[in-house]
Amino acid sequence: MTTPLMRRHSPLTDVWVLTVRNLKKVTRVPQLLFFSLVQPVIFLTLFSQVFRSIVDTPQFQELYPGISYIQYLVPAVIVTTVSLNASASGIGMATDLQEGVIDRFRSLPMAKYGIPVARSNSDVIRASLQAVFMLLVSMVIFGFRFEGAWWEAILSILIVLPLNWALTWVFIALGTATKNTETTQLAGFMVTLPLMFASSAYVPIDALPSWLQEIASVNPLSYTIDAARALALGLPDATGEIPASLLSSAVLAVIGLVLAVPAWRRTLRQ
């Protein structure tokens, strides 16, 4: 009997090959790339105008004395936009399942869990690039400046990545379960919009209506927004915010994985 051309190979090769493939796909749809970069600029412009008057409230004055609204806003917009871009993972997964390319992957002697792992990896890489881009735009266009130590500045950007990674698994679960791009997109909005607005992103939690305060205080995004903001603005005891951010991301990751792994297994064992 002939020996097959294929050799046993490391699952890491499969993950690497698919991660590169996913990133290549991003560059192949320039419109999408363009809008995902322009969107944060629009958000920053809009929100900095709409919510500007919040600076004059006593809650804001007490918590962030002498801080301008744009300084308050930039770290939050970076955290929300970058982390919630994880919804692209779900859309990517659903598209692959819909277009049939997953069938070909499944007919190859490769590491099948490499498919969602690569999906998550490539979206985290993309998210980090987006975070850097947003930071540069905020500095150049909106005059944003870090006010803490240099390492606090770096941490304020890095801290969004665990949150983004955790969220990729939530959305991968969604995309795998629905196997449909449009459904994933709509369901994704229902997850991302409340997470975005019922949070400490635009207004201090204390200034929200009380029912929203309750939601905002269990919203994992709030913890990471608070940490990123404290680090970026060099607030006293900024590092003290880090554990809560990491813990909330970890909880979210567990939820995401608990949903994604069985959904993926069902897809493999039809």
Next chain:
Amino acid sequence: MGSEPAIRAEGIEKDFKNVRALAGIDLEIDRGSVFGLLGPNGAGKTTFVRILSTLLRASRGRAEVAGFDVRREADEVRARIGLTGQFAAVDNDLTGRENLVMFGQLLGIGKTRAKTRADELLDRFGLTGAADRTLRGYSGGMRRRLDLAASLVGEPEIAFLDEPTTGLDPRSRLELWDIVEDLVAQGTTVLLTTQYLEEVDRLADRIGVIDHGRVIALGTPEELKDAVGGRVIAVDVDTGDVDAAVAALDAEGGKVVVDREAGRLNVPTDGAARVADVVRDLDAAGVGINGLELHSPSLDDVFLTLTGTRASDEEGEER
């Protein structure tokens, strides 16, 4: 190991929620042969191919491909098969070359080897000129060819081709037939599904006719034609004369198959002697003969006899 069949299926059944797609398929396919699986829409062809290529689990029964169990030794099977599914399974945002290199790497043949293999296949499938364009700019036929190339990256022992020529123009179909013949010349076993009778007639060593999830006939193309009976006399008459012609020929006893619109009557016969009877009877009834030929039954006749429907007419139905 040499006498081991390439594919062995025993009592394969598959139930979807409320549909019984396969109702017990037993089949052996010899190494190096071309097996044609023929059946109308919804017969279960795709389901059977997906089970053999490890994409779907059978509800009951077992199957071995290249000597390995499709369920317990799936990766061994996957290393030895190439699957061209009914719908192209390629990445539309990547170029043709990138697709092939990627699948080679996922097979584990290494990037360098994958690149040379991609060049070979692009050349063989006439896609070198389009190699560095993304698939969004490919025509349907080009995408189909790339999909087939993708299934051959690993030089599979066994190739599954699920309706490979559906939607291709006649020239692309002929090209694809050449490719299948090349594969066979290299010793690849091919399992081909199709709704086109001429395709299996031309390519297959053995044919299985499948309907409602069962194999209803199995054999070489010649055996199947023999099973239907001897030869057929096809007579063309004016459409207005069809009824008179049928009445005249009924006396001959054989079952006449009539195509009213075309004014064609197919009269089964056991020998050339009956041609004279047919001509005499029609002449006596005053029916003019526009054309007459004596031919072996086509696989269309086979299908008609076995299932009572033309292969191309039947729509998929729920059971």
